[in-house]
Amino acid sequence: MVSKTGRMRDTTIDDRVLAVAARQLAESGYDALSVQRVASDAGTTRQAIYRRWATKAALAEAAVTAVAEVAPPELDDAEPFEALVRELTDFRSGVSRPGRMALVGTMLQEGTDDDVRDRYAVGVVAPRRRRIRDILERGQREGAIPVDADLEIIVPMATGSFYGRALAGDPIPERWPERTAAVIWRAAGGDRR
Incomplete structure (x- = not known):
């Protein structure tokens, strides 16, 4: 692509800048995010x-949106409980990548711009919760979970134990996705032995 000045535009800048910005957000928080430092670390200019x-x-x-743009696992062929295990495995994998838990903390800081926090909620949190709810609702339709299960409370519980352990400094236990899915399933009234 040619810029208005007639020079070839470096199309790799966007990816480099967004990766550096996401890393800075995770490491230092929104208040400390520096466009000058991002430019320097990404090998470009502030301009x-x-x-x-x-x-x-x-x-x-944009950095938060780039973090959110990871394809969810394919769940169409799985029965609901197995789909829940796959979704929680995907969640653990995503949140365990370098800087992801710190990025969660950044979203909770008072100084984080409301639009950035909203973008994270819409792009990262809401899709995950929607997929978990869809799985549990499919379980309800198939008769594996009672229709009166309190999904409003149960859905956030699915990922909440991971965050709670991480915040307390506790290691994530072996087979966390399977064990958590079993607890969530039972909390929803499903029979899982």
Whole structure:
């Protein structure tokens, strides 16, 4: 792609900048996010960043969106309990990548821009919860879970134990996805021995 000045535009800048911005958000939080440092670490200039993202908040939103753009696991062929195990395995894998838990903490900081926090909630948290709820609702339709199960409470519990253990500094136990899925299934009133 050629820029307005007639130079070839470096198409790799976006990916480099977003990766560095996401890392900085995770390591230092939103308040400490520095466009100058992002530019330096990504091997570009502040001007190149500001041509793409007009503000620090816009850059942070784009970085959070890039983190969210990971394809969910294929669950169509799995029975609901197995689908729940796969979803929780995918969750553990994603949140265990370097910087991901710290990024969760960044979203909880008071100084984090509301638009950035909202983008994270919409792009990362809501899709995961929606997939877990869809799995449990499929279990209800198939008669594996009672229709009166309190999914409003149960759905956040599915990932909450991971966050709770991480916050307390407790190691994640062996077979966390399978064990958590079994607890969630029983909490929803399903029979899982």
